[in-house]
Amino acid sequence: MYKLYYLPGACSLAIHALLNELNQPVEAIDRNKTTDFDKLESRGMVPVLVDNGQVIREGAAIILYLLDKHKNQMLPESGLEKARFIEWVMFANATMHPAYGRLFFLGKALDDGPAKEQALTAASNSINALWSAVDKQLQQSTFIFGEQITVVDMMLAVYASWGQYFPVDIIMSDKVQRMIDAVKAHPSFLKAIEDEQSASQ
Ligand SMILES: N[C@@H](CCC(=O)N[C@@H](CS)C(=O)NCC(=O)O)C(=O)O
Missing domain, CATH: 3.40.30.10 (Glutaredoxin)
Structure with missing residues (x-):
């Protein structure tokens, strides 16, 4: 086990x-x-x-x-399809996760005040740009890879829950929200x- x-x-x-x-x-x-x-x-x-x-x-x-x-049914065997899958695993793990990590870092490192607010807003703007990229991928489907849930959707849904700990506006489109809700119900x-x-x- x-x-x-x-x-x-x-x-x-x-x-x-x-x-x-x-x-x-x-x-x-x-x-x-x-x-x-x-x-x-x-x-x-x-x-x-x-x-x-x-x-x-x-x-x-x-x-x-x-x-x-x-x-x-998640990881393709080889070639470009496999590269695309790994690309999204890395987008989640090495791009989206660290973008949220900046919120946690700033939340701890800075004293409350305008400088902290400005830094948190800048960090949340970069997160919002990443959720826009996710939204584009979801134009035709419920999940990142069509109608089949994968670990990429699960990773993104976990990170999405972290925004609530900070006084920032994390903007997720309806399609992104629908994907997250589907993961949460899985x-x-x-x-x-x-x-x-x-x-x-
Ligand atoms: N690159 C690492 C990042 C792992 C990471 O940041 N883990 C966080 C939780 S999401 C952690 O353990 N933080 C230590 C703590 O909160 O005490 C990975 O993907 O495994």
Whole structure:
């Protein structure tokens, strides 16, 4: 059975949902409830996946590892289609996630006041430009890759929930909102949330 170290509401939730989608049993472990997490991940970051004693870090690496290992309809076998899929995994993991990361950084690093407001607004403007790119991709379909939900939609839905913690206007089109709502209603996503809630109690 896999072990997945997570934090409630963090990016690790998309990987938990992916494991459920792939019908893989997983023991979800709240990082904050462990005492020796730093032995696995010295920077204290989740997600961390443990597979048969092997530790895998970095969300994108974990996702590609799981999709390579377990039969699925998400990762194309080769060529341009595979490159397009990885492009969107990286857009989510290495572009959208860090854009939200700037909000968390500024929220902690700056004292309240006009300079902080200005910096948060600039950070949210760059997030809004990224949601516009997502909107373009969703013109013809419910999810990023047509009518089939993938881990990319799940990652984006997790990040979308982070805007509520900041006094900024994150603008998402109706199509983007519809995709996020569909992810939130998806059984493997709901199960991941429920399992994390009980594991964190
Ligand atoms: N590039 C890393 C980023 C991981 C990351 O930023 N994780 C956040 C949660 S979303 C974290 O663990 N933060 C530490 C903390 O909140 O204490 C990955 O994709 O795995």
